[in-house]
Amino acid sequence: xxxxxxxxxxxxxxxxxxxxxxxxxxxxxxxxxxxxxxxxxxxxxxxxxxxxxxxxxxxxxxxxxxxxxxxxxxxxxxxxxxxxxxxxxxxxxxxxxxxxxxxxxxxxxxxxxxxxxxxxxxxxxxxxxxxxxxxxxxxxxxxxxxxxxxxxxxxxxxxxxxxxxxxxxxxxxxxxxxxxxxxxxxxxxxxxxxxxxxxxxxxxxxxxxxxxxxxxxxxxxxxxxxxxxxxxxxxxxxxxxxxxxxxxxxxxxxxxxxxxxxxxxxxxxxxxxxxxxxxxxxxxxxxxxxxxxxxxxxxxxxxxxxxxxxxxxxxxxxxxxxxxxxxxxxxxxxxxxxxxxxxxxxxxxxxxxxxxxxxxxxxxxxxxxxxxxxx
Numbered sequence: 166x167x168x169x170x171x172x173x174x175x176x177x178x179x180x181x182x183x184x185x186x187x188x189x190x191x192x193x194x195x196x197x198x199x200x201x202x203x204x205x206x207x208x209x210x211x212x213x214x215x216x217x218x219x220x221x222x223x224x225x226x227x228x229x230x231x232x233x234x235x236x237x238x239x240x241x242x243x244x245x246x247x248x249x250x251x252x253x254x255x256x257x258x259x260x261x262x263x264x265x266x267x268x269x270x271x272x273x274x275x276x277x278x279x280x281x282x283x284x285x286x287x288x289x290x291x292x293x294x295x296x297x298x299x300x301x302x303x304x305x306x307x308x309x310x311x312x313x314x315x316x317x318x319x320x321x322x323x324x325x326x327x328x329x330x331x332x333x334x335x336x337x338x339x340x341x342x343x344x345x346x347x348x349x350x351x352x353x354x355x356x357x358x359x360x361x362x363x364x365x366x367x368x369x370x371x372x373x374x375x376x377x378x379x380x381x382x383x384x385x386x387x388x389x390x391x392x393x394x395x396x397x398x399x400x401x402x403x404x405x406x407x408x409x410x411x412x413x414x415x416x417x418x419x420x421x422x423x424x425x426x427x428x429x430x431x432x433x434x435x436x437x438x439x440x441x442x443x444x445x446x447x448x449x450x451x452x453x454x455x456x457x458x459x460x461x462x463x464x465x466x467x468x469x470x471x472x473x474x475x476x477x478x479x480x481x482x483x484x485x486x487x488x489x490x491x492x493x494x495x496x497x498x499x500x501x502x503x504x505x506x507x508x509x510x511x512x513x514x515x516x517x518x519x520x521x522x523x524x525x526x527x528x529x530x531x532x533x534x535x536x537x538x539x540x
Contacts, residue, residue, distance in 0.1 A: 169319070176316040177521060179309050184514035186292065186306030187313075191511025193289035194365070198492060198504045200282050205250075210276055213251040216268040221245070224415050224432055225408035227252055230270040231263050240434060242443075247429040304373030310510075311366040314359060317513075321356050344523055351516035354509045361506040368490035371483075378483070387479025395457035395468035399438040403461040410442065414458050418444040422456055422465075424472060425449035435460045447473065450496065451488020 205211055224243050231240055231254045239257040246252065251273055254263040261275040291299025323330035334356065337349040355362075371378045379389065411434060419427045423446040433443035441457040452473055457466040470476075473484060488494040492503030 172316050172319050176313060176320060179313055179316070180514060180517050181521070183306045183309040183313070184518060186302065187310050187514050188511050189288055189292060190303065190306065190310075190369075191507050191509075193285045194507040195504055195511070196285040197282065197289060198500055198507065204282070208276070210264040210274050211246070211251055213249060213266045213268060213273070215249060219268070221248070221267045221428060222270055223412040225412050226270050227254070227265050227267060228408070228411070228434075230265060230272055231256070234263065234272045235259065239436070242431060242433045244431045245428055247426060300373065304370070307366055307369045307373060311363070311370065313513075314363055314366060317355055318359060321352055347516050347519050347523075351513060351520060355513055358506045358509045361503060362510055364489060365503070365507065365510070368486050371486050372490065378486075382479045382483055385479035385482050386477065387483075393466075393468040395441040395443070395466050396439050397435070397441050397460045397466075398462070401461050405461055410460055410463065413463055414442045414444055417458070417463060418446050418456065422446050422454075441466055441468075451491055451493030452485050 227243060228240060232238075235256055238259055241255045241257055244253045244255075245267060250267075251264040252267040254265060256263070260279070261277045263275050264273040265271065266273055287293050290296075290303060292302055293299070294302060321334065323334050333349075333352075335353060337353050338345055341349075367381070371381055382389070411432065415430065415432055418430050418432070422444065423430065425447045426449055427446070429446075429448050431443075431445035431448075435442055440460065442460050442463075444456040444458060445453050446456060447454040454470045454472065456469040458464065459466060470484070471480075473481065476484065485494060492500040
């Protein structure tokens with residue numbers, strides 16, 4: 166009984182402290198679940214009309230087209246989104262992204278990244294505080310939420326597993342008074358969402374704190390390895406053409422390296438003689454593969470990721486963390502499920518606050534009735 170009282174006290178006060186943070190994280194998380202689908206539907210620049218040949222052009226052709234549109238600007242990277250989708254270029258000192266038809270090299274337009282989804286991201290990552298402060302607030306708010314889920318599960322656990330307790334624990338009594346319905350929404354929905362809510366909290370903590378990420382990695386059997394720098398061997402003195410190498414790297418990424426969605430690929434252009442050509446491929450269900458190619462020989466450098474299926478459990482968890490957090494790991498079905506759970510998580514501090522406020526109001530009413538003189 167003493168343990169349960171302490172647990173109930175912690176659940177109450179931790180919930181009051183972190184309530185607003187959890188509501189914001191839950192609602193902004195809901196808004197971000199279908200970001201890519203909404204952008205694809207609402208932004209006409211992301212669509213590209215195929216040419217008669219239906220052949221996607223190599224980066225060099227698109228690069229030169231963007232150079233003409235942005236003279237004097239240093240182009241940083243290109244992101245091919247696949248068939249019937251435009252390619253997206255980023256350039257230094259340009260606050261907009263450039264959309265290009267990958268079939269014709271026609272520049273379709275420019276759009277600032279600072280859209281409504283950026284507003285939700287700033288809220289989800291930093292609560293709209295300065296980045297350094299906000300990152301800590303959301304991180305520790307998520308940690309408190311994780312503790313709340315555990316203490317909430319202890320509070321939910323029935324004393325006796327009889328018919329009455331099962332109905333109270335697993336069913337919402339919709340025909341009851343609002344106070345009881347609110348209690349059931351907190352208690353029952355909290356139970357049904359517990360597994361995914363814990364997954365959201367753990368994956369969020371892995372993105373928030375390196376110590377937590379390293380701890381999960383270690384518990385899964387991983388050993389911390391020294392980071393390998395991706396550096397091209399500039400001492401080879403091989404004379405190469407920049408555009409030819411970029412095109413070859415793109416072709417290698419599409420036809421040799423990629424296993425999933427080969428035409429969805431990102432390339433970062435080297436700026437110095439020692440820079441590698443960065444190729445991001447296998448973008449599939451919220452995961453991706455980072456590959457670094459020597460810009461002279463196009464050999465895959467040791468800093469590159471393995472294929473996901475070849476990774477051990479610890480590395481698989483670390484690389485799949487984003488997909489697990491946003492629900493992409495299982496496609497549209499898990500995205501819908503994660504959206505609903507995120508909405509429930511946002512509601513828990515509200516229903517919990519009403520339970521606490523109602524108890525306080527009830528105590529005041531009883532005290533007033535006790536003090537009132539009898540006639």
